[in-house]
Amino acid sequence: MTKSIFTFFIVLFILSGCKSLQKTRQKDNSTDTQAQVDTTQQKIETVQVVIKDTIPTQEEVTIKIHPKKPDTISVIGVGDIMIGTNFPNEGYLPPDSGKYMLSSVAHVLKDADLTFGNQEGVILNEGGEAKSCSDPSVCYIFRSPEHLASHYVDAGIDMMSLANNHAGDFGETGRKNTMRVLDSLGIHHAGQLAQPFTIFEHERIKYGFVAFSPNNGTQSINDLDAAKGIIQHLDSLSDIIIVSFHGGAEGKKYQHVTREREYFYGENRGNVYEFSHEMIDAGADIIFGHGASCSQSNRSL
Structure with missing residues (x-):
């Protein structure tokens, strides 16, 4: 138990x-x-x-996804610009390095979203392959020192045509250096065969800019098919297309557009009336015309 x-x-x-x-x-x-x-x-x-x-907040998302474009834009265009040449010697340079030529109108040129001008001649300190002239009394060649180009920036110029009868005054050396200097200054340029057009953006607007002339080494004003092809290409990529042309005959006898093909010293200067209307039909929005001795803006198109 x-x-x-x-x-x-x-x-x-x-x-x-x-x-x-x-x-x-x-x-x-x-x-x-x-x-x-x-x-x-x-x-x-x-x-x-x-x-x-x-x-992110709703406000931040809205700002990033829906940037607002300007309702209106303003564009100013001027014709040929040559603010001083050191060829054949520096005696042809202005006394104050060319600044006075633009300073008096700078307030007007700056009063726009974009300002256009035609660079007459090359931007080059020295050297280059100077163009020969059979008759020096009627033939001039222009070579502007590089420091003068800074005045373009001071005056508010944003884009320049390099398609004109003085673009090749100092050969390929002059052409290439002109483009290099303008690139370094942030000035958009077009018209040389090496760069007939450019596309850039400003204030959320995308621009296509192209320049033409009847001169060698530039995008031809006389090849309408090629010109329309460039405009149509830019139209597919840009909001606004700006066209520049250097054409027409020169002098007092040619102050009105004939609506026919014009010749000067045996050179085919194009039919600027036909060209302008063809470019508009192809999609161009703004056309600036300029000539060697009288501005196309004074000639009714």
Whole structure:
């Protein structure tokens, strides 16, 4: 009997221990589970904070996705510009380095979104392959020192035509250096065969700019098919297309557009009336015409 009672107590103690151990394990498991939940919750909260901090406001999204373009734009165009030449000698340079030639009109030229001009001659300090003239009394060649070009920037000029009868006055050396200088000044240019057109953006408006002339080494005013092809190409990529041409005969006898092909010193100067209307039909928005001795803007097209 005594032995049986002793055995009973041993079994009861073992069962009690098992239950206590089970409770302890359950408690430990419960603690571990709660810790995992807390950790997970902390991670979730951390992720939520990061997401919240990186989401842009509605105003920021609107600004980035819907930039506003200007309702209206203004463009000013002037004709031929030659602000001083050091050829055949520096005596042909203006006394104050050419600044006076633009300073008096700078306030007008700057009063536009874009300002255009025609660079008559090359921008080059020295050297180059000077063009030969059979009759020096009626033939001039122009080479403007590089420092003069900075006055274009001061006057607010944004783009320049390099398609004219003086663009090749000093050969390829002059052509290349002119483009290099204008590039360094941030002035857009077009008209040379090496760069007949350019595309640029200003105030969220994309412009296509192309220039023509009847002279060698420039985009030809007389090749209408090629000209229309360029305009149509620019029309597919640009908001506004600006065309410049250097054409027509010179002098007092040619102050009115004949609507026919014009010749001067045996050179085919083009039919500027036909050219202008063909460019408009192809998609051009603005056309600037200029000539060597009288501005096309004074001739009714």
